[in-house]
Amino acid sequence: MPIEILMPALSPTMTQGHLVKWLKKEGDHVRPGDVIAEIETDKAIMEVESVDEGILAKIIVEAPTQNVKVNQIIALLLEEGEEQANIIDFTTKAVSPTIPSVIDTTNTDTKIVRSHEVDDVLPPQIYASPLAKKVAALEGIDLKSLKGSGPHGRIIQADVLEAKTNLSSSPSKELLQPKSQPLSQMRRVISQRLTESKQTVPHFYLDVDCNLRNLLALKDQINSSIKPVEGQPHHKISINDIIIKCAAMALKAFPEVNASFGGDVITYNTTVDVAVAVSLEEGLITPIIKNADQKSLSSLSNEVKELARKARSGSLRADEFQGGSFTVTNLGMFGIKNFHAIINLPQSAILATGAAEERVIATKGQIDIAHIMSVSLSCDHRIVDGVLAARFLCKFKEFVENPALMLT
Structure with a gap:
């Protein structure tokens, strides 16, 4: 009897996918573990491996084809010696409901x-x-x-x-004449999930300004001490790297914010896994820095850059972008002063950072000039109330303005 190859669910939110390319052709011998196709999910283009052995007798869904439903038959395998005629009934059954x-x-x-x-x-x-x-x-x-x-x-x-x-x-x-193009699978899921978040989650927002004087001094001190290693990339610490570390330490101090909503329960995460928003041409993806509170700044910085590189090349593994307990997003590099981000479900909050700019400030009656960064925290009021959010944001500001406290 022919073996059905089904459209796999490659992420928890995937209901349909884009069959990008077949890497095997009809008549090819396929073994378990062989990569047979590429499929675009809501997050990335991923390889699909065969779990059975046989001859790829019939490709039901040609590539490229968009919006192929999960568990739909996309191809048939025949075992060695099995008659080709055995696939006729399966082909009719598979094609009729799915081919437009x-x-x-x-x-x-x-x-x-x-x-x-x-x-x-x-x-x-x-x-x-x-x-x-x-x-x-x-x-x-x-x-x-x-x-x-x-x-x-x-x-x-x-x-x-x-x-x-x-x-x-x-x-x-x-x-x-206007031009249009169909939504990519990633853009389709972004639309669905952010609409769901904005319509179903009671968002509220808190804003705070942070003085970056000490943070910038720490960054410059660390970067001046980094020695290039032959054959290795010379990565420098960025402001955003330190912001991610400060957010992770604030989550460690306030584990009630390091949580997710699940209908009748609130799940408090035991690890601090910070998702970092990375912009792609076709949308947005949030690779995850796992155990971010336990990593050194240099280690965290290297990991952020490597995950961003893999995200833009479409080579992230599923475990590198699924999950996360909190998200940091930054538009400061575009000169944006402040913005309110939409929460990444089912997380409790998302931190949005703007550009650092020189401002005139008053300190103990003295006029001074400092680099100030505006930060906005979007919170799910079902998990985090106003007082908890304010205390968390104050702790984050404390780490930003006194980064040496993260070492204590």
């Missing part, structure tokens, strides 16, 4: 044409002759904007040439 239909609107009697019965299908619901595709590519014409005049609404060369003529006679029309 194309509606032929070229006549009044609406006819459903299964996409696996038509050559050259361009997802979603677009198909064209090879010559039409070639001409469209050469002329820069978007096939999605055309209506086919061929059999079953298929786009043919004449349709592309007609579109070219129309564009030539009215060049400004194309410029005025």
Whole structure:
């Protein structure tokens, strides 16, 4: 009996994924542990390994295909010696509910044409002759904007040439047309989760200003003592690295904030795992610094940079971005003074830091100039009340303004 290969759930929030690429082709021998495909989840592109051995007899869902539901059949394996005919029933069962239909609107009697019965299908619901595709590519014409005049609404060369003529006679029309693209899997899940957070979590916000005089002095002192090692990257401590460490130490001091909400229970985490927001072209991901309160600044700094590199290259492992008990996000590098971030469910809070800027301040009746950074704490009022949040933020400010206290 054929072995079904299903779309796996590669993260706790994944309900569907983007089948990016098959790394094995029909007829290939597959062994347990062989990487057979690449799938884009809500967080990253990840490799899928086979758990069975056999011949890849049939690929049900071609690549690339978006929005493939978890546990949907995507391919079939046959064991050695098993007849190819055994896959026919499975193929019919797998294709029917999942492959989209194309509606032929070229006549009044609406006819459903299964996409696996038509050559050259361009997802979603677009198909064209090879010559039409070639001409469209050469002329820069978007096939999605055309209506086919061929059999079953298929786009043919004449349709592309007609579109070219129309564009030539009215060049400004194309410029005025809005362009759109489907949401990536990551952007789709970001939309769902942040909407859920903002609509279901009672957010409240606290703001505080921190004097960075001592923090900047510590940073400069550490960086001046770092010696380059041949063959190794020369990483320097950043303000953000120290901010992450200060947040971790404040969480250690106030474990009630190091918690998550789970319906009828509040879970108090036993480790301080700080998630750090990293911006990608297709969205946002939050790799995690585990046991951040126990790491030295240099170790923490190196880990932050390595995780950011892996995030941007799409090579993060699932355990490197799933979970976390608190999040730090920073827009200071763009000159943003302050902002209020949305809580990363199911965490209790998120810390947003802005740019450090020179301000005139008064200290004991004396006018002075100092580098001041504005910080905002977004809290889930179901877990953290106002007094607890204020005490936590004061402890964080204390560490920022006196970083030597973190060593005690």
